[in-house]
Amino acid sequence: DSARATLIARIRMLMLQHNAVLVAHYYTSADIQDLAEDTGGCVSDSLEMARFGHAHEARTLIVAGVKFMGETAKILNPEKRVLMPDLQANCSLDLACPADTFSAFCDQHPERVVVVYANTSAAVKARADWVVTSGTAVKIVEHLHQQGKKILWAPDKYLGDYVQRITGADMLLWQGSCVVHEAFKAEALQKMKAAHPDAAVLVHPESPAGVIALADVVGSTTQLIRAAQNLPNQTFIVATDNGIFHKMQAVAPGKIFLEAPTAGVGATCTSCAHCPWMAMNGLQKLAQVLETGDNEIHIAEPIRCRAVRSIQRMLDFAA
Numbered sequence: 385d386s387a388r389a390t391l392i393a394r395i396r397m398l399m400l401q402h403n404a405v406l407v408a409h410y411y412t413s414a415d416i417q418d419l420a421e422d423t424g425g426c427v428s429d430s431l432e433m434a435r436f437g438h439a440h441e442a443r444t445l446i447v448a449g450v451k452f453m454g455e456t457a458k459i460l461n462p463e464k465r466v467l468m469p470d471l472q473a474n475c476s477l478d479l480a481c482p483a484d485t486f487s488a489f490c491d492q493h494p495e496r497v498v499v500v501y502a503n504t505s506a507a508v509k510a511r512a513d514w515v516v517t518s519g520t521a522v523k524i525v526e527h528l529h530q531q532g533k534k535i536l537w538a539p540d541k542y543l544g545d546y547v548q549r550i551t552g553a554d555m556l557l558w559q560g561s562c563v564v565h566e567a568f569k570a571e572a573l574q575k576m577k578a579a580h581p582d583a584a585v586l587v588h589p590e591s592p593a594g595v596i597a598l599a600d601v602v603g604s605t606t607q608l609i610r611a612a613q614n615l616p617n618q619t620f621i622v623a624t625d626n627g628i629f630h631k632m633q634a635v636a637p638g639k640i641f642l643e644a645p646t647a648g649v650g651a652t653c654t655s656c657a658h659c660p661w662m663a664m665n666g667l668q669k670l671a672q673v674l675e676t677g678d679n680e681i682h683i684a685e686p687i688r689c690r691a692v693r694s695i696q697r698m699l700d701f702a703a
C-alpha cells in the first residue's frame with residue numbers, strides 16, 4: 385500500500401543521508417529483509433551478519449535482529465555508530481545467562497576452556513575464551529577436543545548436547561534454551577514426516593534432541609537455506625523460526641515449505657515458530673531511530689576489548 389511505500393522511501397532517504405547500511409537476520413519480517421537487500425545491506429545468519437558489518441564502509445550500521453547481534457556489531461566496529469530498531473529485542477538464551485552468575489560458574493571450573501554461543505551479552509563474551517555460532521560450533525569444539533581440552537559450554541543446552549554428541553568432547557553444559565526452538569515436538573514431527581514421506585526435514589540445532597534425530601539436515605539458518613535450495617526434494621519440513629520461509633521461497637521458488645509442529649494435539653505453545661523479539665523489528669521503528677539517533681549500542685571499552693578477542697578467534701578460525 386502507499387503508506388508503506390512512503391515509509392520505505394523515507395527510510396531509504398534517511399539511510400543515504402546518514403551513510404547507513406541495514407544488516408538483518410532471516411527471522412525479521414519480509415519487509416525488513418527486502419529493504420536490507422534492496423539497499424545494499426545484507427540478510428544472513430549471525431556469523432555472516434558480523435562479517436558483513438565489519439567489512440562495510442558505512443558509518444552507521446543498523447542491525448535488525450536481537451540485542452546480541454547489535455552488540456557483536458559494535459564490539460567489532462567501535463568506530464561506527466550501531467543502531468537497533470528496538471533495544472528491548474533480546475533472546476531467551478542471553479537472558480538465561482547473566483554475566484555475574486556465569487563468571488562465578490567459570491571460576492569454579494578453571495580447568496575448562498570457556499566456549500559461549502553468540503547469543504549472549506557482551507559481558508559473557510568477555511568472560512569466554514571462544515565465541516561460536518550455530519554454523520561454527522561443531523568445528524570449533526572438535527578442534528578443541530582434538531587438543532585434549534575440556535569445555536565449559538553456555539548457554540544453550542540443546543545445541544551443547546548436539547555438539548557433544550557429534551564431537552564426543554567433554555562438555556559441561558549451562559542450562560539455557562531458546563523459547564522458539566524448544567517448542568518443536570518430536571512425536572508430532574514423526575507423524576508429519578510419515579504424512580509427507582518425500583519431504584526433507586531441516587532443523588536448527590537449538591531444537592531438542594528428539595527433533596534433531598529426525599532431521600535430514602541440521603545447521604545454521606544460512607546452512608538450512610542452502611539445503612532448501614540444493615536438495616532435490618520438492619517439500620521441506622522446517623524446524624526453525626518461520627521468518628526463514630521468505631528467503632527459502634526466494635531461493636527455491638515452487639518448492640513447498642511446511643512449518644514443523646510446535647505442539648501435540650490439545651497442547652499450546654507460547655512462541656509458535658516465531659521469535660517474539662525478532663518480531664519487534666518494524667519499519668516504523670527503523671525510520672524513527674534513523675531520524676532521532678536513538679537506540680545506539682554502547683559497550684564499555686574494557687568489556688569490548690575482552691569480547692573482541694573471543695569473537696575474533698572464531699572469525700579467524702572460520703575464515
Ligand code: 13P
Pocket residue numbers: 428429430431503517518519562588590603604605606
Ligand atoms: P543463526 O546463527 O543460525 O542465524 O542463529 C541465530 C539464532 O538466534 C537462531 O535462533
Ligand code: SF4
Pocket residue numbers: 450474475476477503562563564565590625659660661662
Ligand atoms: Fe534467541 Fe531463539 Fe529468538 Fe534466536 S529464535 S533470537 S535463539 S529466542
